[in-house]
Amino acid sequence: MPGPGCFFKPTVITGLPDAALAMCEETFGPIAPIVPFDTLEEALQRANSLPYGLAAYAFTSSPKTAAAVSSQLQSGMVGINHFAVSIAEAPFGGIRESGYGSEGGIEGLEAYLNTKFVTHLSV
Secondary structure (H helix, E strand, C coil), rough: CCCCCCCCCEEEEEECCCCCCCHHCCCCCCCEECCCCHHHHHHHHHHHHHCCCEEEEECCCCHHHHHHHHCCCCCEEEEEECCCCCCCCEEEEHHHHHHCCCHHHHHHHHCCCCCCCCCCCCC
């Protein structure tokens, strides 16, 4: 892009095989690979086959599809019909090779707590 600095122009890529790097790695850049699928099960299987799970996104007008995607995507954060999955009062974190645990929200405080269970019988 013109101007000072190093920038990568937001890019949409289509026609990629599942083995393409943009489909297999966390790119952390403005790249949107778009690949068609025939069934929701196929899309979920392909998404969950990766070793990563920071954030996932789905766009649908179907409440049934939204519920299925929310519960079946193996990701620390899921955005349905938007990209804003991070707010200060909510947990932030991934799973598998995208992180362990969460920061932010009550879930982020749990790492600093020592939980103790006490049971007491009167004699």
